[in-house]
Amino acid sequence: MGRPAWQAGRSRLVCSCLVCSGVAPPGSGAGIDRGASVRLVLVGPPGAGKGTQAQFVAAHFAIPKISTGDIFRTNVSQGTSLGLSAKRYMDAGDLVPDEITVAMVRDRLAEPDASDGFVFDGFPRNVRQAEILDGILADLGTKLDLVLELVADDEEVIRRLSGRRTCRTCGHIWHSDFDPSSREGFCDHCGGELFQRDDDLPNTIRHRLDVYGEQTAPLVAFYAERGILVGIDATGLVDDITDRAIDALRHLDG
Ligand code: AMP
Numbered sequence: 001m002g003r004p005a006w007q008a009g010r011s012r013l014v015c016s017c018l019v020c021s022g023v024a025p026p027g028s029g030a031g032i033d034r035g036a037s038v039r040l041v042l043v044g045p046p047g048a049g050k051g052t053q054a055q056f057v058a059a060h061f062a063i064p065k066i067s068t069g070d071i072f073r074t075n076v077s078q079g080t081s082l083g084l085s086a087k088r089y090m091d092a093g094d095l096v097p098d099e100i101t102v103a104m105v106r107d108r109l110a111e112p113d114a115s116d117g118f119v120f121d122g123f124p125r126n127v128r129q130a131e132i133l134d135g136i137l138a139d140l141g142t143k144l145d146l147v148l149e150l151v152a153d154d155e156e157v158i159r160r161l162s163g164r165r166t167c168r169t170c171g172h173i174w175h176s177d178f179d180p181s182s183r184e185g186f187c188d189h190c191g192g193e194l195f196q197r198d199d200d201l202p203n204t205i206r207h208r209l210d211v212y213g214e215q216t217a218p219l220v221a222f223y224a225e226r227g228i229l230v231g232i233d234a235t236g237l238v239d240d241i242t243d244r245a246i247d248a249l250r251h252l253d254g
Contacts (some may be wrong), residue, residue: 040119044150045212047157048234054121063117093207126215147223150234165194
């Protein structure tokens with residue numbers, strides 16, 4: 001696979017890998033059988049690229065990407081009561097309390113598009129959330145297929161997060177060093193203003209990494225014990241990381 005296997009469509013991402021684009025037959029190992037129902041979790045430190053890889057994986061398997069961070073951010077920008085409850089934790093780089101997060105996830109999983117699979121980005125974030133997720137899925141008569149760990153060290157993720165700039169208008173993510181927009185402070189795609197997330201400021205990044213180490217990293221052992229954890233190197237070029245991710249998930253293709 002050369003360039004990214006997905007393209008941004010008007011309202012959703014479309015996978016253009018060899019099978020999905022009709023170049024290779026289903027079952028050839030090059031892509032997805034669209035009948036697959038796949039339930040995945042991506043785990044890794046902030047800045048490991050979970051959001052980016054979750055987009056590729058979601059497009060590849062034609063499943064929704066469920067990002068708890070994105071849902072919280074939407075609620076914050078819309079000023080909902082959920083957003084108001086979550087904001088102060090997010091700004092501080094702390095986890096939003098489990099009760100709030102889990103109720104939100106339960107509602108999201110009840111939506112029809114999640115009935116046939118999903119990829120979680122940013123959930124679960126601690127062992128308690130993982131146990132609750134197991135229970136929710138058991139109630140629905142199903143379970144997780146695989147947990148993909150994106151492995152990147154602190155130095156790498158600090159570099160990535162501190163340069164991350166998001167377009168206020170279209171949401172595109174730029175990087176001041178690795179992928180700068182041509183006009184500083186503005187998006188090349190839509191001309192929108194770029195901003196730095198409050199939780200990407202240096203002190204908050206360090207705190208988020210501490211929170212990850214204390215609360216989220218234990219999930220790696222939790223899922224390894226269940227035999228559903230696969231780790232990939234999440235450093236280097238985005239395309240290469242995507243190839244590793246799709247390779248690690250290949251046996252789930254139909
Ligand atoms: P993210 O975009 O995944 O880095 O999430 C941004 C922020 O949203 C986190 O730093 C937390 O404050 C909050 N958040 C996202 N997912 C969760 C979760 N599963 N549990 C608790 N807080 C979360």
